[in-house]
Amino acid sequence: xxxxxxxxxxxxxxxxxxxxxxxxxxxxxxxxxxxxxxxxxxxxxxxxxxxxxxxxxxxxxxxxxxxxxxxxxxxxxxxxxxxxxxxxxxxxxxxxxxxxxxxxxxxxxxxxxxxxxxxxxxxxxxxxxxxxxxxxxxxxxxxxxxxxxxxxxxxxxxxxxxxxxxxxxxxxxxxxxxxxxxxxxxxxxxxxxxxxxxxxxxxxxxxxxxxxxxxxxxxxxxxxxxxxxxxxxxxxxxxxxxxxxxxxxxxxxxxxxxxxxxxxxxxxxxxxxxxxxxxxxxxxxxxxxxxxxxxxxxxxxxxxxxxxxxxxxxxxxxxxxxxxxxx
Amino acid sequence: xxxxxxxxxxxxxxxxxxxxxxxxxxxxxxxxxxxxxxxxxxxxxxxxxxxxxxxxxxxxxxxxxxxxxxxxxxxxxxxxxxxxxxxxxxxxxxxxxxxxxxxxxxxxxxxxxxxxxxxxxxxxxxxxxxxxxxxxxxxxxxxxxxxxxxxxxxxxxxxxxxxxxxxxxxxxxxxxxxxxxxxxxxxxxxxxxxx
Numbered sequence: 001x002x003x004x005x006x007x008x009x010x011x012x013x014x015x016x017x018x019x020x021x022x023x024x025x026x027x028x029x030x031x032x033x034x035x036x037x038x039x040x041x042x043x044x045x046x047x048x049x050x051x052x053x054x055x056x057x058x059x060x061x062x063x064x065x066x067x068x069x070x071x072x073x074x075x076x077x078x079x080x081x082x083x084x085x086x087x088x089x090x091x092x093x094x095x096x097x098x099x100x101x102x103x104x105x106x107x108x109x110x111x112x113x114x115x116x117x118x119x120x121x122x123x124x125x126x127x128x129x130x131x132x133x134x135x136x137x138x139x140x141x142x143x144x145x146x147x148x149x150x151x152x153x154x155x156x157x158x159x160x161x162x163x164x165x166x167x168x169x170x171x172x173x174x175x176x177x178x179x180x181x182x183x184x185x186x187x188x189x190x191x192x193x194x195x196x197x198x199x200x201x202x203x204x205x206x207x208x209x210x211x212x213x214x215x216x217x218x219x220x221x222x223x224x225x226x227x228x229x230x231x232x233x234x235x236x237x238x239x240x241x242x243x244x245x246x247x248x249x250x251x252x253x254x255x256x257x258x259x260x261x262x263x264x265x266x267x268x269x270x271x272x273x274x275x276x277x278x279x280x281x282x283x284x285x286x287x288x289x290x291x292x293x294x295x296x297x298x299x300x301x302x303x304x305x306x307x308x309x310x311x312x313x314x315x316x317x318x319x320x321x322x323x324x325x326x327x
Numbered sequence: 328x329x330x331x332x333x334x335x336x337x338x339x340x341x342x343x344x345x346x347x348x349x350x351x352x353x354x355x356x357x358x359x360x361x362x363x364x365x366x367x368x369x370x371x372x373x374x375x376x377x378x379x380x381x382x383x384x385x386x387x388x389x390x391x392x393x394x395x396x397x398x399x400x401x402x403x404x405x406x407x408x409x410x411x412x413x414x415x416x417x418x419x420x421x422x423x424x425x426x427x428x429x430x431x432x433x434x435x436x437x438x439x440x441x442x443x444x445x446x447x448x449x450x451x452x453x454x455x456x457x458x459x460x461x462x463x464x465x466x467x468x469x470x471x472x473x474x475x476x477x478x479x480x481x482x483x484x485x486x487x488x489x490x491x492x493x494x495x496x497x498x499x500x501x502x503x504x505x506x507x508x509x510x511x512x513x514x515x516x517x518x519x520x521x522x
Protein backbone atom coordinates (compact mmCIF):
# COMPACT_ATOMS: atom_id res chain seq x y z
CA UNK A 1 0.00 0.00 0.00
CA UNK A 2 1.35 3.33 -1.02
CA UNK A 3 1.78 6.00 1.52
CA UNK A 4 0.18 9.32 0.87
CA UNK A 5 3.69 10.75 0.61
CA UNK A 6 4.60 8.32 -2.17
CA UNK A 7 1.35 9.10 -3.89
CA UNK A 8 2.04 12.79 -3.64
CA UNK A 9 5.55 12.23 -5.02
CA UNK A 10 4.10 10.26 -7.91
CA UNK A 11 1.55 12.96 -8.61
CA UNK A 12 4.33 15.50 -8.48
CA UNK A 13 6.43 13.57 -10.98
CA UNK A 14 3.45 13.14 -13.29
CA UNK A 15 2.72 16.80 -13.00
CA UNK A 16 6.33 17.63 -13.83
CA UNK A 17 6.22 15.32 -16.84
CA UNK A 18 3.00 16.84 -18.10
CA UNK A 19 4.31 20.33 -17.51
CA UNK A 20 7.46 19.52 -19.46
CA UNK A 21 5.33 18.02 -22.19
CA UNK A 22 3.13 21.11 -22.20
CA UNK A 23 6.11 23.45 -22.46
CA UNK A 24 7.48 21.26 -25.24
CA UNK A 25 4.17 21.44 -27.05
CA UNK A 26 4.14 25.20 -26.71
CA UNK A 27 7.65 25.44 -28.14
CA UNK A 28 6.70 23.09 -30.91
CA UNK A 29 3.54 24.88 -31.92
CA UNK A 30 4.54 28.48 -31.37
CA UNK A 31 7.79 28.79 -33.28
CA UNK A 32 7.42 32.56 -33.19
CA UNK A 33 9.98 33.99 -30.82
CA UNK A 34 8.93 36.88 -28.69
CA UNK A 35 8.69 39.60 -31.29
CA UNK A 36 6.83 42.84 -31.74
CA UNK A 37 5.81 44.92 -34.72
CA UNK A 38 6.02 48.70 -34.51
CA UNK A 39 3.34 49.96 -36.88
CA UNK A 40 2.88 53.70 -37.42
CA UNK A 41 -0.76 54.50 -38.26
CA UNK A 42 -0.45 57.51 -40.50
CA UNK A 43 -4.08 58.60 -40.46
CA UNK A 44 -4.47 57.86 -36.76
CA UNK A 45 -1.24 59.63 -35.81
CA UNK A 46 -0.11 56.91 -33.41
CA UNK A 47 2.14 53.88 -33.19
CA UNK A 48 0.66 50.43 -32.58
CA UNK A 49 2.99 47.98 -30.84
CA UNK A 50 1.81 44.51 -31.84
CA UNK A 51 2.64 41.35 -29.88
CA UNK A 52 3.32 39.07 -32.84
CA UNK A 53 2.94 35.79 -30.94
CA UNK A 54 -0.56 36.73 -29.79
CA UNK A 55 -1.34 39.02 -32.77
CA UNK A 56 -2.78 41.64 -30.43
CA UNK A 57 -2.00 45.31 -29.93
CA UNK A 58 0.03 45.46 -26.72
CA UNK A 59 0.34 49.25 -26.59
CA UNK A 60 -0.38 52.46 -28.45
CA UNK A 61 1.89 55.47 -28.42
CA UNK A 62 0.51 58.79 -29.73
CA UNK A 63 3.10 60.42 -32.01
CA UNK A 64 1.43 63.05 -34.22
CA UNK A 65 2.70 64.43 -37.52
CA UNK A 66 1.21 61.59 -39.61
CA UNK A 67 3.82 58.90 -38.84
CA UNK A 68 4.82 56.64 -41.74
CA UNK A 69 8.43 55.40 -41.80
CA UNK A 70 9.96 53.15 -39.17
CA UNK A 71 13.30 51.61 -38.27
CA UNK A 72 13.94 49.28 -35.34
CA UNK A 73 17.49 49.57 -34.01
CA UNK A 74 19.37 46.27 -34.38
CA UNK A 75 19.66 45.83 -30.59
CA UNK A 76 15.93 46.50 -30.28
CA UNK A 77 16.33 49.15 -27.60
CA UNK A 78 15.02 52.00 -29.71
CA UNK A 79 12.64 52.45 -32.58
CA UNK A 80 12.70 55.50 -34.84
CA UNK A 81 9.52 56.67 -36.54
CA UNK A 82 9.34 59.44 -39.14
CA UNK A 83 6.46 61.91 -39.18
CA UNK A 84 6.64 63.44 -42.68
CA UNK A 85 3.96 66.02 -42.03
CA UNK A 86 5.40 66.99 -38.67
CA UNK A 87 9.00 67.21 -39.84
CA UNK A 88 10.35 65.07 -37.03
CA UNK A 89 11.54 61.64 -35.98
CA UNK A 90 10.10 60.12 -32.81
CA UNK A 91 12.55 58.18 -30.66
CA UNK A 92 10.72 55.33 -28.94
CA UNK A 93 12.01 53.49 -25.90
CA UNK A 94 10.90 50.09 -27.17
CA UNK A 95 10.97 48.24 -23.86
CA UNK A 96 9.15 50.93 -21.89
CA UNK A 97 6.84 51.47 -24.88
CA UNK A 98 7.01 55.20 -24.57
CA UNK A 99 8.03 58.24 -26.58
CA UNK A 100 11.45 59.34 -25.40
CA UNK A 101 11.89 62.47 -27.50
CA UNK A 102 11.58 64.01 -30.94
CA UNK A 103 14.41 64.83 -33.33
CA UNK A 104 13.78 67.51 -35.90
CA UNK A 105 14.27 66.32 -39.49
CA UNK A 106 14.35 68.34 -42.72
CA UNK A 107 11.49 68.51 -45.25
CA UNK A 108 9.21 65.48 -45.44
CA UNK A 109 11.16 62.79 -43.55
CA UNK A 110 9.90 59.43 -44.78
CA UNK A 111 12.28 56.47 -45.25
CA UNK A 112 14.51 55.79 -42.26
CA UNK A 113 17.18 53.23 -41.33
CA UNK A 114 19.56 52.59 -38.43
CA UNK A 115 23.21 51.58 -38.79
CA UNK A 116 23.96 48.00 -37.62
CA UNK A 117 25.89 49.38 -34.60
CA UNK A 118 22.86 51.52 -33.73
CA UNK A 119 24.91 54.72 -33.61
CA UNK A 120 23.57 56.52 -36.67
CA UNK A 121 20.16 57.00 -38.20
CA UNK A 122 19.58 57.85 -41.84
CA UNK A 123 16.50 59.68 -43.00
CA UNK A 124 15.33 60.51 -46.54
CA UNK A 125 13.60 63.81 -47.30
CA UNK A 126 10.94 63.04 -49.91
CA UNK A 127 10.41 66.71 -50.58
CA UNK A 128 14.11 67.42 -51.15
CA UNK A 129 17.11 65.58 -52.56
CA UNK A 130 19.02 64.62 -49.45
CA UNK A 131 19.70 61.80 -47.08
CA UNK A 132 20.55 63.08 -43.60
CA UNK A 133 22.72 61.11 -41.22
CA UNK A 134 21.96 61.85 -37.57
CA UNK A 135 23.88 60.74 -34.51
CA UNK A 136 20.99 60.40 -32.06
CA UNK A 137 23.30 60.82 -29.04
CA UNK A 138 25.33 63.88 -30.03
CA UNK A 139 22.89 65.29 -32.57
CA UNK A 140 25.72 65.60 -35.12
CA UNK A 141 24.53 65.63 -38.73
CA UNK A 142 25.86 65.06 -42.22
CA UNK A 143 24.06 65.25 -45.54
CA UNK A 144 24.41 63.48 -48.86
CA UNK A 145 22.80 64.50 -52.13
CA UNK A 146 20.76 61.56 -53.45
CA UNK A 147 18.58 62.83 -56.27
CA UNK A 148 14.88 63.26 -56.97
CA UNK A 149 12.56 62.05 -54.20
CA UNK A 150 14.76 59.95 -51.90
CA UNK A 151 12.44 57.25 -50.54
CA UNK A 152 13.57 53.87 -49.22
CA UNK A 153 16.76 53.53 -47.14
CA UNK A 154 18.67 50.37 -46.13
CA UNK A 155 22.19 49.49 -44.99
CA UNK A 156 24.30 46.46 -45.73
CA UNK A 157 24.67 44.26 -42.61
CA UNK A 158 28.36 45.25 -42.28
CA UNK A 159 27.30 48.90 -42.12
CA UNK A 160 29.70 49.87 -44.91
CA UNK A 161 27.14 50.79 -47.55
CA UNK A 162 23.85 52.63 -47.67
CA UNK A 163 21.31 52.08 -50.42
CA UNK A 164 18.67 54.73 -51.12
CA UNK A 165 15.93 54.64 -53.76
CA UNK A 166 15.81 57.93 -55.67
CA UNK A 167 12.22 57.47 -56.75
CA UNK A 168 11.87 60.07 -59.47
CA UNK A 169 15.37 59.39 -60.87
CA UNK A 170 14.44 55.71 -61.38
CA UNK A 171 17.65 54.73 -59.64
CA UNK A 172 19.20 53.19 -56.56
CA UNK A 173 21.99 55.27 -55.08
CA UNK A 174 24.81 53.40 -53.38
CA UNK A 175 26.73 55.37 -50.74
CA UNK A 176 29.88 54.75 -48.78
CA UNK A 177 28.59 54.97 -45.20
CA UNK A 178 31.85 56.13 -43.60
CA UNK A 179 32.48 59.00 -46.01
CA UNK A 180 28.78 59.49 -46.81
CA UNK A 181 29.66 59.89 -50.48
CA UNK A 182 28.05 58.46 -53.59
CA UNK A 183 29.72 55.33 -54.93
CA UNK A 184 27.29 54.47 -57.70
CA UNK A 185 23.92 55.31 -59.20
CA UNK A 186 22.25 52.24 -60.62
CA UNK A 187 19.34 52.56 -63.05
CA UNK A 188 16.40 50.35 -62.05
CA UNK A 189 12.67 50.30 -62.95
CA UNK A 190 10.30 53.26 -62.86
CA UNK A 191 9.88 54.85 -59.43
CA UNK A 192 11.75 52.51 -57.06
CA UNK A 193 10.33 52.75 -53.54
CA UNK A 194 10.61 50.04 -50.89
CA UNK A 195 13.84 48.05 -50.74
CA UNK A 196 15.56 45.20 -48.94
CA UNK A 197 19.17 44.01 -48.71
CA UNK A 198 20.03 40.35 -48.14
CA UNK A 199 21.84 39.07 -45.03
CA UNK A 200 25.11 38.66 -46.98
CA UNK A 201 24.94 42.25 -48.17
CA UNK A 202 25.28 41.09 -51.77
CA UNK A 203 22.01 42.09 -53.32
CA UNK A 204 19.44 44.83 -53.02
CA UNK A 205 15.85 44.32 -54.14
CA UNK A 206 13.63 47.31 -54.90
CA UNK A 207 9.95 47.52 -55.81
CA UNK A 208 9.26 49.84 -58.75
CA UNK A 209 5.89 51.47 -58.19
CA UNK A 210 5.29 52.60 -61.78
CA UNK A 211 6.81 49.81 -63.86
CA UNK A 212 5.23 47.09 -61.70
CA UNK A 213 8.43 45.12 -61.27
CA UNK A 214 11.18 44.26 -58.83
CA UNK A 215 14.79 45.16 -59.60
CA UNK A 216 17.55 42.91 -58.32
CA UNK A 217 20.85 44.74 -57.95
CA UNK A 218 24.28 43.21 -57.32
CA UNK A 219 25.85 45.58 -54.81
CA UNK A 220 29.44 44.49 -55.40
CA UNK A 221 29.26 44.66 -59.20
CA UNK A 222 27.02 47.72 -58.79
CA UNK A 223 24.66 46.64 -61.51
CA UNK A 224 21.15 45.50 -62.22
CA UNK A 225 21.08 41.72 -62.54
CA UNK A 226 17.38 41.00 -62.99
CA UNK A 227 13.97 42.58 -63.36
CA UNK A 228 11.05 40.50 -62.14
CA UNK A 229 7.44 41.20 -63.05
CA UNK A 230 5.22 41.67 -59.99
CA UNK A 231 1.65 42.96 -59.48
CA UNK A 232 0.26 46.46 -59.84
CA UNK A 233 1.85 49.22 -57.77
CA UNK A 234 4.42 47.30 -55.73
CA UNK A 235 5.46 49.04 -52.51
CA UNK A 236 7.22 47.12 -49.74
CA UNK A 237 9.85 44.36 -50.04
CA UNK A 238 11.14 41.82 -47.50
CA UNK A 239 13.40 38.76 -47.52
CA UNK A 240 12.60 35.59 -45.57
CA UNK A 241 13.20 31.86 -45.86
CA UNK A 242 15.26 32.24 -49.05
CA UNK A 243 12.44 34.15 -50.68
CA UNK A 244 11.63 37.72 -51.58
CA UNK A 245 8.15 39.07 -50.80
CA UNK A 246 6.67 42.11 -52.54
CA UNK A 247 3.38 43.81 -51.57
CA UNK A 248 1.32 44.92 -54.60
CA UNK A 249 -1.04 47.71 -53.57
CA UNK A 250 -3.52 47.73 -56.45
CA UNK A 251 -3.54 43.97 -56.99
CA UNK A 252 -4.11 43.28 -53.29
CA UNK A 253 -1.47 40.56 -53.47
CA UNK A 254 2.00 39.58 -52.30
CA UNK A 255 4.37 38.24 -54.98
CA UNK A 256 6.85 35.60 -53.85
CA UNK A 257 10.12 34.66 -55.60
CA UNK A 258 12.96 32.28 -54.85
CA UNK A 259 16.08 34.38 -54.26
CA UNK A 260 18.38 31.69 -55.68
CA UNK A 261 16.69 31.01 -59.01
CA UNK A 262 14.65 34.25 -59.02
CA UNK A 263 11.76 32.06 -60.18
CA UNK A 264 8.24 33.21 -59.27
CA UNK A 265 6.80 30.91 -56.60
CA UNK A 266 3.36 32.30 -55.84
CA UNK A 267 1.05 35.28 -55.79
CA UNK A 268 -0.88 35.42 -52.52
CA UNK A 269 -4.17 37.30 -52.22
CA UNK A 270 -4.20 39.66 -49.24
CA UNK A 271 -6.35 42.65 -48.23
CA UNK A 272 -6.86 46.04 -49.86
CA UNK A 273 -3.76 48.18 -50.40
CA UNK A 274 -1.00 46.10 -48.83
CA UNK A 275 1.82 48.51 -48.04
CA UNK A 276 4.87 47.29 -46.23
CA UNK A 277 6.34 43.86 -45.59
CA UNK A 278 8.78 42.72 -42.91
CA UNK A 279 10.08 39.32 -41.87
CA UNK A 280 10.39 37.79 -38.42
CA UNK A 281 14.05 37.55 -37.40
CA UNK A 282 14.08 33.77 -37.93
CA UNK A 283 12.52 34.19 -41.38
CA UNK A 284 9.60 31.90 -40.54
CA UNK A 285 6.99 34.58 -40.94
CA UNK A 286 6.26 37.63 -43.02
CA UNK A 287 4.09 40.51 -41.84
CA UNK A 288 2.13 42.76 -44.19
CA UNK A 289 0.35 46.00 -43.35
CA UNK A 290 -3.04 46.30 -45.05
CA UNK A 291 -3.65 50.01 -45.39
CA UNK A 292 -7.30 50.21 -46.38
CA UNK A 293 -8.69 47.86 -43.73
CA UNK A 294 -6.21 49.00 -41.02
CA UNK A 295 -4.68 45.60 -40.37
CA UNK A 296 -1.43 43.72 -39.98
CA UNK A 297 -1.46 40.23 -41.48
CA UNK A 298 0.89 37.38 -40.59
CA UNK A 299 1.92 34.94 -43.32
CA UNK A 300 3.88 31.70 -43.01
CA UNK A 301 7.00 32.29 -45.11
CA UNK A 302 7.14 28.61 -46.10
CA UNK A 303 3.54 27.45 -46.61
CA UNK A 304 2.45 31.01 -47.53
CA UNK A 305 -0.71 30.55 -45.48
CA UNK A 306 -2.26 33.54 -43.75
CA UNK A 307 -1.81 32.83 -40.04
CA UNK A 308 -3.59 35.76 -38.47
CA UNK A 309 -4.69 39.37 -38.60
CA UNK A 310 -4.81 42.20 -36.13
CA UNK A 311 -6.36 45.64 -36.34
CA UNK A 312 -3.67 48.28 -35.90
CA UNK A 313 -5.36 51.69 -36.20
CA UNK A 314 -6.15 54.13 -38.98
CA UNK A 315 -3.97 53.91 -42.09
CA UNK A 316 -1.00 51.67 -41.18
CA UNK A 317 2.10 52.49 -43.30
CA UNK A 318 5.12 51.01 -41.45
CA UNK A 319 7.52 51.82 -44.26
CA UNK A 320 10.78 50.18 -43.17
CA UNK A 321 12.10 47.55 -40.75
CA UNK A 322 9.24 47.29 -38.28
CA UNK A 323 9.86 43.98 -36.46
CA UNK A 324 11.66 43.89 -33.11
CA UNK A 325 12.88 40.86 -31.17
CA UNK A 326 12.07 41.12 -27.48
CA UNK A 327 14.01 38.19 -25.97
CA UNK B 328 -3.27 82.66 -64.10
CA UNK B 329 -4.63 79.20 -63.59
CA UNK B 330 -6.05 79.40 -60.09
CA UNK B 331 -8.22 82.43 -60.49
CA UNK B 332 -11.79 81.30 -60.07
CA UNK B 333 -14.16 82.13 -62.86
CA UNK B 334 -17.58 83.54 -62.03
CA UNK B 335 -19.96 80.68 -61.45
CA UNK B 336 -17.13 78.22 -61.06
CA UNK B 337 -18.28 75.52 -58.71
CA UNK B 338 -14.98 73.71 -58.40
CA UNK B 339 -14.99 71.11 -55.65
CA UNK B 340 -13.40 72.68 -52.64
CA UNK B 341 -13.59 76.06 -54.34
CA UNK B 342 -10.28 77.09 -55.87
CA UNK B 343 -10.36 80.54 -54.53
CA UNK B 344 -6.91 81.82 -53.92
CA UNK B 345 -7.01 83.90 -50.77
CA UNK B 346 -4.67 86.40 -52.38
CA UNK B 347 -3.87 86.91 -56.07
CA UNK B 348 -0.14 86.95 -55.33
CA UNK B 349 -0.36 83.70 -53.37
CA UNK B 350 -2.29 82.15 -56.26
CA UNK B 351 0.42 83.28 -58.64
CA UNK B 352 3.21 81.93 -56.46
CA UNK B 353 1.54 78.53 -56.13
CA UNK B 354 0.73 78.40 -59.82
CA UNK B 355 4.28 79.33 -60.73
CA UNK B 356 5.78 76.81 -58.31
CA UNK B 357 3.60 73.98 -59.61
CA UNK B 358 4.13 74.96 -63.23
CA UNK B 359 7.89 75.12 -62.82
CA UNK B 360 8.09 71.85 -60.95
CA UNK B 361 5.63 69.42 -62.51
CA UNK B 362 7.15 66.48 -60.64
CA UNK B 363 6.38 68.27 -57.41
CA UNK B 364 2.77 67.27 -57.68
CA UNK B 365 3.79 63.61 -57.78
CA UNK B 366 6.23 63.60 -54.86
CA UNK B 367 3.89 62.08 -52.33
CA UNK B 368 5.30 62.04 -48.88
CA UNK B 369 1.95 63.26 -47.68
CA UNK B 370 -0.78 61.13 -46.14
CA UNK B 371 -2.95 58.94 -48.36
CA UNK B 372 -6.67 59.40 -47.80
CA UNK B 373 -9.66 57.05 -47.96
CA UNK B 374 -13.17 57.66 -49.16
CA UNK B 375 -15.81 54.91 -49.13
CA UNK B 376 -19.34 55.56 -50.33
CA UNK B 377 -22.14 53.05 -50.96
CA UNK B 378 -25.75 53.08 -52.09
CA UNK B 379 -28.50 50.48 -52.31
CA UNK B 380 -30.39 50.36 -55.60
CA UNK B 381 -33.70 48.64 -56.28
CA UNK B 382 -32.48 46.81 -59.38
CA UNK B 383 -30.83 43.41 -59.91
CA UNK B 384 -27.02 43.46 -59.77
CA UNK B 385 -26.69 42.42 -63.43
CA UNK B 386 -28.65 45.47 -64.49
CA UNK B 387 -26.55 47.75 -62.29
CA UNK B 388 -23.29 46.19 -63.48
CA UNK B 389 -24.39 46.67 -67.09
CA UNK B 390 -23.99 50.40 -66.44
CA UNK B 391 -21.22 50.54 -63.82
CA UNK B 392 -19.23 47.80 -65.55
CA UNK B 393 -19.02 49.69 -68.84
CA UNK B 394 -15.91 51.83 -68.47
CA UNK B 395 -16.95 54.01 -71.40
CA UNK B 396 -20.37 54.80 -69.93
CA UNK B 397 -20.26 57.96 -67.83
CA UNK B 398 -23.91 58.90 -68.42
CA UNK B 399 -24.57 58.46 -64.68
CA UNK B 400 -21.80 60.84 -63.62
CA UNK B 401 -23.51 64.24 -63.21
CA UNK B 402 -20.29 66.27 -63.22
CA UNK B 403 -19.10 64.86 -66.56
CA UNK B 404 -20.09 66.44 -69.88
CA UNK B 405 -18.78 63.62 -72.05
CA UNK B 406 -16.04 61.03 -72.29
CA UNK B 407 -13.72 59.87 -75.02
CA UNK B 408 -13.11 56.22 -74.28
CA UNK B 409 -11.20 53.44 -75.96
CA UNK B 410 -10.17 49.89 -75.27
CA UNK B 411 -13.55 48.62 -74.02
CA UNK B 412 -13.21 46.95 -70.64
CA UNK B 413 -9.72 45.54 -71.12
CA UNK B 414 -7.53 46.24 -68.07
CA UNK B 415 -4.39 48.29 -68.79
CA UNK B 416 -5.67 48.99 -72.32
CA UNK B 417 -8.93 50.80 -71.66
CA UNK B 418 -8.64 54.54 -71.10
CA UNK B 419 -11.05 57.44 -71.00
CA UNK B 420 -10.76 61.20 -71.07
CA UNK B 421 -13.44 62.80 -68.95
CA UNK B 422 -14.55 66.31 -69.87
CA UNK B 423 -16.04 68.16 -66.95
CA UNK B 424 -19.16 70.30 -67.34
CA UNK B 425 -17.45 73.21 -65.66
CA UNK B 426 -14.38 72.86 -67.89
CA UNK B 427 -11.17 70.87 -67.86
CA UNK B 428 -10.49 67.18 -68.30
CA UNK B 429 -8.80 64.17 -66.70
CA UNK B 430 -7.42 60.95 -68.12
CA UNK B 431 -8.24 57.67 -66.44
CA UNK B 432 -7.10 54.11 -67.05
CA UNK B 433 -8.87 50.88 -66.21
CA UNK B 434 -6.36 48.72 -64.34
CA UNK B 435 -8.46 45.78 -63.15
CA UNK B 436 -11.70 44.28 -64.34
CA UNK B 437 -13.52 41.26 -62.92
CA UNK B 438 -16.90 40.79 -64.57
CA UNK B 439 -17.75 37.70 -62.49
CA UNK B 440 -17.10 39.55 -59.23
CA UNK B 441 -18.66 42.72 -60.70
CA UNK B 442 -15.69 44.82 -59.69
CA UNK B 443 -13.34 47.21 -61.48
CA UNK B 444 -10.47 49.47 -60.53
CA UNK B 445 -9.30 52.59 -62.33
CA UNK B 446 -6.66 55.22 -61.74
CA UNK B 447 -6.31 58.86 -62.71
CA UNK B 448 -3.35 58.94 -65.07
CA UNK B 449 -3.28 62.58 -66.02
CA UNK B 450 -4.52 64.70 -63.19
CA UNK B 451 -5.56 68.31 -63.39
CA UNK B 452 -5.81 69.79 -59.94
CA UNK B 453 -8.04 72.52 -61.30
CA UNK B 454 -10.57 69.82 -62.08
CA UNK B 455 -10.03 67.64 -59.05
CA UNK B 456 -7.63 68.68 -56.26
CA UNK B 457 -6.12 65.21 -55.72
CA UNK B 458 -3.00 63.24 -56.58
CA UNK B 459 -2.43 59.54 -57.34
CA UNK B 460 -6.09 58.53 -57.14
CA UNK B 461 -7.12 54.93 -57.55
CA UNK B 462 -10.68 53.75 -57.06
CA UNK B 463 -12.77 50.58 -57.14
CA UNK B 464 -16.42 50.19 -58.06
CA UNK B 465 -18.12 47.01 -56.89
CA UNK B 466 -21.69 45.78 -57.28
CA UNK B 467 -23.11 43.01 -55.14
CA UNK B 468 -26.53 41.48 -54.86
CA UNK B 469 -28.67 41.90 -51.76
CA UNK B 470 -31.05 39.37 -50.22
CA UNK B 471 -33.90 41.68 -51.26
CA UNK B 472 -33.03 41.15 -54.92
CA UNK B 473 -31.60 44.65 -55.12
CA UNK B 474 -27.97 45.74 -55.29
CA UNK B 475 -25.37 47.57 -53.28
CA UNK B 476 -22.82 49.65 -55.16
CA UNK B 477 -19.64 50.53 -53.34
CA UNK B 478 -17.17 53.15 -54.55
CA UNK B 479 -13.86 53.25 -52.69
CA UNK B 480 -10.79 55.31 -53.28
CA UNK B 481 -7.26 56.01 -52.13
CA UNK B 482 -5.69 59.32 -53.07
CA UNK B 483 -3.49 62.15 -51.83
CA UNK B 484 -4.12 65.85 -51.59
CA UNK B 485 -2.96 67.83 -54.65
CA UNK B 486 -0.13 69.55 -52.78
CA UNK B 487 2.32 66.88 -51.67
CA UNK B 488 4.61 68.98 -49.48
CA UNK B 489 4.10 70.00 -45.88
CA UNK B 490 1.82 72.91 -44.95
CA UNK B 491 -0.39 72.84 -48.03
CA UNK B 492 -2.13 76.02 -49.18
CA UNK B 493 -5.77 76.10 -48.13
CA UNK B 494 -7.14 75.04 -51.51
CA UNK B 495 -5.00 71.88 -51.57
CA UNK B 496 -5.39 70.40 -48.10
CA UNK B 497 -6.38 66.83 -47.21
CA UNK B 498 -9.83 68.09 -46.23
CA UNK B 499 -10.41 69.77 -49.60
CA UNK B 500 -9.34 66.60 -51.43
CA UNK B 501 -11.57 64.36 -49.27
CA UNK B 502 -14.48 66.75 -49.71
CA UNK B 503 -14.09 66.83 -53.50
CA UNK B 504 -13.92 63.04 -53.88
CA UNK B 505 -16.79 62.49 -51.42
CA UNK B 506 -19.01 64.90 -53.32
CA UNK B 507 -18.31 63.24 -56.66
CA UNK B 508 -18.94 59.75 -55.24
CA UNK B 509 -22.16 60.74 -53.44
CA UNK B 510 -23.56 62.62 -56.43
CA UNK B 511 -22.56 59.85 -58.84
CA UNK B 512 -24.16 57.10 -56.77
CA UNK B 513 -27.35 59.12 -56.22
CA UNK B 514 -27.59 59.75 -59.96
CA UNK B 515 -26.92 56.09 -60.74
CA UNK B 516 -29.72 55.08 -58.37
CA UNK B 517 -32.14 57.58 -59.94
CA UNK B 518 -31.25 56.41 -63.43
CA UNK B 519 -31.68 52.72 -62.63
CA UNK B 520 -34.80 53.03 -60.50
CA UNK B 521 -36.79 55.16 -62.93
CA UNK B 522 -39.80 53.28 -64.26
